[in-house]
Amino acid sequence: MGDTIENRVAFVSGGSRGIGAAVALRLAEDGADVAITFQRDKARADEIVEQIRGKGRRAVAFQADSADPDAVVDAVHSTAAAFGRFDILVNNAALFPVGPIEQVGPDDFEQTMAVNVRAPFVAAQAAVRHMTAGGRIISIGSNVAVRAAFPGFALYSMSKTALIGLTKALGRELGPRAITVNLVHPGPTDTDLNPAGGPMAATINGFTALGHYAQPSDIAAAVAFLASPEARYVTGATVNVDGGFTA
Incomplete structure (x- = not known):
């Protein structure tokens, strides 16, 4: 695979925000x-595509609802067709349901499992048809799969825990x-869904060893390492980038 990911092709689900x-921008910086994929906000996806192209790399955005397995598979195959190869799969798109278990309805369950569990499975299933030696599959899980410190996370935690089994078996x-x-x-991590200045931030920070939120770039750095040739002997592993939340 060489010493870099130069000219490799990466696919990042939910890569518009x-x-x-x-992750998408970091992999582009590293040469991919x-x-x-994006679900609704085409303008935001187009902005990321332009930023990637500004780094001298090719980029494309596909609209794909991760709850639709056919859309996920089509996006993977379309990526391989557009770029002529497929090297790195990053399963990032996810739903983040939070609430008392009594309020979780059948539709909530089905939708969460479809996006957080089935989509990574079918994406990997499609991706390996194109991958050769040196291919990488990297999924984004959650610290609450390891430590459920707060109430209301049963469905989300369960869905992310499934990725541990998928990772080990694959x-x-x-x-x-x-x-x-x-x-x-x-x-x-400081994102729109969980801002570092949010009402629960002080409490959440207290559960970490470092006392503060991560930046998305911190997570991207770990993904970039796992995507690189330097990580060729790392597989079936879980890497916690959580500031010591699970320590």
């Missing part, structure tokens, strides 16, 4: 051409093909 956007299955599979568990 937050952690996904930071990047495809992202890492074992794809190892003989020199394709690595890893999982990044972010801790509290």
Whole structure:
């Protein structure tokens, strides 16, 4: 795979905002051409595409609802067709349901599992059809899959915990093909959904060892390492980037 990810092709689901956007931009900085998916905000996705192109890399955005498995698979195959190869899959898109378990309805359950569990599975299933030796599958999990410190996270925590099993099993299955599979568990990260200045921020900071939120670029740095040739002997692993939340 060489010493860099120069001219490799990366796919980042939910890459128009937050952690996904930071990952897409970091992989572009490191030399990859990047495809992202977005659900509704085309203007925001177009901004990320232009920023990637401004770094001298090719970029494209596909509208794809991660709850629709056909849309996810089509986006993966369209990426391979557009760029002529497919090297790095980053499963980032997710729903973040929070609330008492008594208020979780069947539709909430189905939608969360579709986006947070089924989408990463079918994306990996489609991606490996295009990957060769040196391929990378990286999923974005959550610190609450390891430590459920607050009430109301049962559905979200369960969905993210499923990615641990997927990562370990796929890492074992794809190892003989020199394709690595890893999982990044972010801790509290300053995004639109969970701003560092939000009403719960002080409480959440108190659960970390470092006492503050991560920036999306902190998560992107871990993803960039796992996508790089330097991580060729890391597979089936979970990397906590959580400021010591789970320490």
